[in-house]
Amino acid sequence: DSGVTQTPKHLITATGQRVTLRCSPRSGDLSVYWYQQSLDQGLQFLIQYYNGEERAKGNILERFSAQQFPDLHSELNLSSLELGDSALYFCASSVDPDPNYGYTFGSGTRLTVV
Amino acid sequence: GENVEQHPSTLSVQEGDSAVIKCTYSDSASNYFPWYKQELGKGPQLIIDIRSNVGEKKDQRIAVTLNKTAKHFSLHITETQPEDSAVYFCAAPNQAGTALIFGKGTTLSVSS
Numbered sequence: 001d002s003g004v005t006q007t008p009k010h011l012i013t014a015t016g017q018r019v020t021l022r023c024s025p026r027s028g029d030l031s032v033y034w035y036q037q038s039l040d041q042g043l044q045f046l047i048q049y050y051n052g053e054e055r056a057k058g059n060i061l062e063r064f065s066a067q068q069f070p071d072l073h074s075e076l077n078l079s080s081l082e083l084g085d086s087a088l089y090f091c092a093s094s095v096d097p098d099p100n101y102g103y104t105f106g107s108g109t110r111l112t113v114v
Numbered sequence: 115g116e117n118v119e120q121h122p123s124t125l126s127v128q129e130g131d132s133a134v135i136k137c138t139y140s141d142s143a144s145n146y147f148p149w150y151k152q153e154l155g156k157g158p159q160l161i162i163d164i165r166s167n168v169g170e171k172k173d174q175r176i177a178v179t180l181n182k183t184a185k186h187f188s189l190h191i192t193e194t195q196p197e198d199s200a201v202y203f204c205a206a207p208n209q210a211g212t213a214l215i216f217g218k219g220t221t222l223s224v225s226s
Contacts, residue, residue: 045213058213097212099208103160
């Protein structure tokens with residue numbers, strides 16, 4: 001157990017729907033990163049939050065959004081889902097917003113869009 | 115960071131052999147290079163990292179070497195065991211210094 005908790009582990013939904021993925025960071029960590037992992041694109045950085053504030057955006061689609069709450073858990077919202085959004089979504093956390101300290105990943109949420 | 119190339123994409127070795135995975139990066143300002151191991155059904159796990167002020171770092175059977183001039187770094191696993199079978203990712207910070215950029219991964223298979 002890495003200490004980073006992601007729910008749900010699996011999600012199957014239809015095209016056009018909206019889903020919310022949840023992440024609880026490791027105790028003491030203030031920074032949360034979201035990544036998408038697909039077979040052809042590898043691990044793609046989506047967005048980073050630090051202590052409740054958005055800090056950096058990567059290749060995140062406009063249909064996707066995220067937030068970090070006062071208790072530091074984070075949610076990734078995916079809307080108007082398409083077949084191509086099927087992927088593993090990982091959350092990672094770290095104590096510092098600087099990625100030069102590395103981070104700890106959760107076990108991921110496998111999203112299947114049918 | 116910004117562009118991280120990883121080779122090979124697949125690697126098959128016999129138990130006891132050594133395995134080497136190589137990565138190149140494009141941003142000469144990068145100064146932190148971690149390696150992650152991902153087992154089936156799990157998230158990536160940090161196994162070793164190196165900073166730009168050293169050329170090599172070892173931890174038991176794994177080691178990482180860094181050549182800043184050539185902008186490449188490598189993961190070395192000696193005396194491989196079946197439990198080393200997994201996907202390995204290299205990474206480096208992006209140019210903005212806000213997140214890690216990952217290589218496409220190497221699937222290592224160790225047969226006994």
